[in-house]
Amino acid sequence: MNIGFDAxxxxxxxxxxGHYSRTxxxxxxxxxxxxxxxxxxxxxxxxxxxxxxxxxxxxEPSSF
Numbered sequence: 148m149n150i151g152f153d154a155x156x157x158x159x160x161x162x163x164x165g166h167y168s169r170t171x172x173x174x175x176x177x178x179x180x181x182x183x184x185x186x187x188x189x190x191x192x193x194x195x196x197x198x199x200x201x202x203x204x205x206x207e208p209s210s211f
Contacts, residue, residue: 150175154186154205157195169195176200 157168172195176184184203186195197205 154188
């Protein structure tokens with residue numbers, strides 16, 4: 148199954164909702180590897196390393 152997340156918080160917030168979002172996506176990717184996870188964010192930062200998971204894909208808009 149393809150699952151999309153609004154990952155703005157995972158990439159922008161360093162505490163609270165950001166930590167929760169990163170932990171949620173990492174746990175889902177680890178325990179349910181049969182699914183593909185797409186993280187949609189306006190800006191990709193180094194707060195979450197999607198490249199550490201083969202089934203997690205960061206999606207950034209190409210233009211406005």
